[in-house]
């Protein structure tokens with residue numbers, strides 16, 4: 001029988017780390033994110049940009065910064081709810097982020113009601129804000145991944161042919 005995709009949940013790895021589906025088999029975060037300190041509704045991370053994520057000379061790629069925020073903003077809620085997806089993510093890039101040097105990310109839950117979560121975070125170096133982010137998260141509905149897979153396998157009504165206006 002095929003594996004149930006909706007059984008997927010981000011839970012602590014054998015070494016106690018929260019890891020995405022891509023990093024779990026490695027038992028290490030390949031973005032360079034480590035939890036430094038956790039309270040009920042807030043988590044602090046130590047983050048080092050790996051050299052292969054540089055965008056400009058010695059400076060992190062903005063996509064890496066967004067991915068780090070996606071992880072950090074989810075981890076703060078995953079400690080309560082292991083079945084989440086990101087609905088929206090907004091990043092403000094304030095200063096260049098250095099490659100290969102530890103920076104701090106702090107994330108917190110601002111609001112939580114039912115399936116809806118609002119979370120925010122900032123990335124700092126020596127108390128200077130480098131970037132900030134806000135996200136809306138959703139607790140997944142029970143058949144979230146099953147519906148996604150069913151849509152991918154369903155034949156497209158219009159195929160790839162030319163569009164006809166009616």
Ligand SMILES: CCCCCCCCCCCC(=O)SCCNC(=O)CCNC(=O)[C@H](O)C(C)(C)COP(=O)(O)OP(=O)(O)OC[C@H]1O[C@@H](n2cnc3c(N)ncnc32)[C@H](O)[C@@H]1OP(=O)(O)O
Nearest residue numbers: 018019020029033071074075085086087138144145147148
């Ligand atoms: C230290 C390192 C740590 C590392 C720790 C690891 C952390 C990893 C965290 C990664 C988190 C991610 O990036 S998750 C990946 C990025 N995010 C996603 O893939 C989410 C994609 N978006 C969605 O699935 C949807 O928009 C939702 C679930 C966000 C919508 O939520 P909602 O606003 O509450 O609305 P909802 O009522 O559920 O659905 C709205 C409409 O979308 C449809 N819909 C909802 N779900 C689906 C679905 N699965 N497949 C098809 N359609 C769907 C509904 O039928 C409905 O259609 P109608 O009635 O309007 O027609």
